[in-house]
Amino acid sequence: MVERLSDEERHAALRELPGWSAVEGRDALARSFVFKDFNEAFGFMARVALIAEKHDHHPEWRNVYKTVEVVLTTHDSGGVTARDIDLARAMNAIAAQLSPR
Numbered sequence: 001m002v003e004r005l006s007d008e009e010r011h012a013a014l015r016e017l018p019g020w021s022a023v024e025g026r027d028a029l030a031r032s033f034v035f036k037d038f039n040e041a042f043g044f045m046a047r048v049a050l051i052a053e054k055h056d057h058h059p060e061w062r063n064v065y066k067t068v069e070v071v072l073t074t075h076d077s078g079g080v081t082a083r084d085i086d087l088a089r090a091m092n093a094i095a096a097q098l099s100p101r
């Protein structure tokens, strides 16, 4: 099983992850992505889904129109691990490709 990150490791990782923050009362990370429209939001989810399957690591997420709310945690480990940091980084990269700011 993958080890949970320490508070220090999690904070250090979050500093390198624009848009992500720690969830209150739970060992998890969260970010909201807002896209141009539903098509972009769903395109984002489709791309992320392929990566999630490939790495066998899946987000908790919710889509409403052009917004995708994501929570990342490693269920098997009961908290945030390097697997969540990797997926968060991949999500930021995909989102940046879809709607560059």
Ligand SMILES: C[C@H](O)[C@H](O)[C@H]1CNC2=NC(N)=NC(=O)C2=N1
Binding pocket: 056, 057, 058, 059, 073, 074, 075, 076, 077
């Ligand atoms: C059996 C399978 O490998 C596990 O259940 C995987 C699937 N996807 C997962 N996703 C997440 N976020 N955490 C996990 O612990 C996890 N475990």
